[in-house]
Amino acid sequence: MQIIFPKEPPEYCGPELTLAFAAMVDGERLECVITAEALEDHFGAESTRAEDMLGAFDAHRERIEAATRRLLSETRGRCAVLRSGYVRFYEANVRPS
Template sequence: MQISFSPEPPQYSGRDLVLTFPAVVDDTYVQCAITAEALEDHFGAASPREEDLIRAFDANRPAIERAARTLLGELGAKPVLLHSGYFRFYESQG
């Protein structure tokens, strides 16, 4: 399974309080997202404001993409939503 991520900036959804970012799994576009809560709890976002979330995402993009890659590897080409609880579990396994 080939998984890659676009370098384009994440998109903010204030309605859902998430940042979305694209992945490509074996030539299939897949939307990934990370919650504001996960960015605050695990990646140092100062608030759920768009600029704070994007700053935390950019500073921690490799770790976030690594987590998304792990889930995509398990789920295949299905949308992924990274919650704070996933990172608590993910970190406890490392």
């Protein structure tokens, strides 16, 4: 499975307190989502305000994409919602390269 993340800015969704970002999975565009809770718990977002969430995403994009890549691989490209619990599990079990 080939997973590529276009270098596009994520999109804030206030009512759902998420950021949406794109992935290309085997050539098909897929919308991925990370929750505000995950950004606050693991990536330093100070609040659910757009600027705080976007700043945390930008500062930790590589880690967020790595966790999302693993989630997409595990679900064969079907689940693209990165929640705090998954990030905690992923980071506790990630193997250094």
